[in-house]
Amino acid sequence: MAIGILHLSDIHLTGANDSATTRAGQIRLAVQGVCHDVSDVLLVTTGDVGFSGKRREYEVAQTFFERVVGDLTALPRVNFIGTVLIPGNHDCDFEKEGDDRQVLLSSIGTRIDNVDLAGSSVEQILKVQDAFFLFEESLCGIIASRNRLFWSREFDSGAGRISIRCLNTAWMSRKKELPAQLYFPIHAQGDLSKRGRPSVSHLCTTHMAGSNP
DSSP states (O other), X not given: OEEEEEEEOOOOBOSTTOGGGGOHHHHHHHHHHHOTTEEEEEEEXXXXXXXXXXXXXXXXXXXXXXXXXXXXXXXXXXEEEEEEEXXXXXXXXXXXXXXXXXXXXXXXXXXXXXXXXXXXXXXXXXXXXXXXXXXXXXXXXXXXXXXXXXXXXXXXXXXXXXXXEEEOTTTTOOSSOOTTXXXXXXXXXXOGGGSSSOOSEEEEEOOOOTTOO
């Protein structure tokens, strides 16, 4: 049995009149045309759902994704197993960014290896993604006690259990990105061997801004 992954990214929704909102039906037809040997389908979206991280953009996204999920669920002889979302740089609302975030971004690179994941510095930096995570939890479900830098979502399929590891590489994004200034604390992943039940497949998801190769 094979698992099909529908990968979406960089949708950049701004409002109900966006052209992307009219393409949900085309997504269903595209998937239906290639899933003849697929037993399960997983929807993975790797960032930039919105354009500027505003709550109104995720209200549009909610309708869009509910349509896509509904269409995938209705596919004949295919089991839709779930949805995974991670944020991108366009999922940051920089209008909510204060002077303190800019100061923290300028200094955190020197202490990234031991930064306190539950500390106020990380909390302040992540505030620009609040609207995204409200949307993500409403669509995908709440994970108790997770940090917003790294989390896993696990799904059962006909081919076995699959684990999706989500890295929030956009957490340090700026309105005007600076090359080589996106850092990620590796210790945010913790001990991967102790995360959840054993899985037969692991997939790691990230979003990469164009100016930070």
